[in-house]
Amino acid sequence: MTINTGAPIVVGVDGSAAALDAVRLAAREAEYRQRSLRVVHAFIWPLTGAPLTPVPGAPVTAGLRNQAEQYVTEAVEQARKVAPDLRITGVVVDGAPTPVLVAESRGAALMVLGHRGLGGFAGLLLGSVTVQVSASAECPVLVLRGEPRADGPVVVGVDGSELSTEAIGFAFDHAARREAPLVAVHAWLYPAPVGPGDILPLVYDLDAFGAEEERTLAESIAGFAERYPQVPVRHRLVRGSPARVLVEESKAAQLVVVGARGRGALGGLLLGSVSHAILHHAHCPLVVVRHHATS
Structure with a gap:
């Protein structure tokens, strides 16, 4: 046994x-x-x-x-x-x-x-x-949402927050165990404050901000990609609703992984419309990460 x-x-x-x-x-x-x-x-x-x-x-x-x-x-x-x-x-x-x-x-x-x-x-x-x-x-x-499947990628929501990093680690570990590819999704609508008291400019350069968001995505994934070189990774940077993008990605995924809270449009995850949309409409199982897993 x-x-x-x-x-x-x-x-x-x-x-x-x-x-x-x-x-x-x-x-x-x-x-x-x-x-x-x-x-x-x-x-x-x-x-x-x-x-x-x-x-x-x-x-x-x-x-x-x-x-x-x-x-x-x-x-x-x-x-x-x-x-x-x-x-x-x-x-x-x-x-x-x-x-x-x-x-x-x-x-x-x-x-x-x-x-x-x-x-x-x-x-x-x-x-x-x-x-x-x-x-x-x-x-x-x-x-458990939808029908569990053995094929398809593991999809993880990325926003640069600490809990997003926890979610990325969980997603890479899951993908490595399943020998599955990973899709790292970073969706954004508008510039958002990173911390309390941050003041945003009234006018901003969308192209420059988009480049900054691309750097956030790449830097968030880099360390895990080195730790799990066997996991194929695809970056997906989208200007749009995070919930809508993640729900769409879930149609072909075996798992979607998100942090319990994030920054910007992912802020307040599980407390607002983003979490409810994913929980109600995801087409595959969903993992919500709030803490490290116990060893």
Whole structure:
């Protein structure tokens, strides 16, 4: 049996079909990364007086607690079908999904979530859970969008920010493991302040600014390209909406990687329109990077 060491990959489950799809993706990721897999269900104690355990005379599978445990058991079985040699554990944790998943992220190498689900994960991309987890998690968060594919490039959004650098590192590592090409995308609309208090000129030279943006893209990628010489890299500098460009690139990609926050048009990612557009409309799985992965 394969021995998986280091921080695990964590996947949130709730009994939905989307969550089981996420489990299968998480199992493949764990195999690629030689990590163990931890299946987590966040269990909220009901306020309605519904039985948590079977009432006298009821089937042994009755009760919300047993149902929660069955969700985990089913998910672990699905993961084992994908990766029989993987070390897999499953757990029911008392609490609401967001705090449970954020707490789990502190010891995880990667968090994997489905794009919609039931119960505590309902409306995962439409409500606050994904925004809060992606913005607060202490590991990268992989959200399953579209159909996972083995071909196509890894696409990464580049804007020169610190978290963009984290995202580039994750994207290069993923591309190297998959023997996939990488597309580095830098999209810009107008000059934007880099830090608090920066004042922009009322009139600026677009050609000169475009050349500066090209330098930002090249410099952001250079060190990683040297570290991963086996990864073919294509630069894509576009004057346009970052969200629109990344969504378009996702149509042919196997993965899109972005930082949780950026500068300029990517500023406030996961808090404004850019994140919502990518999360709602990406055609492939999406990784949001906020922190270094745990080793």
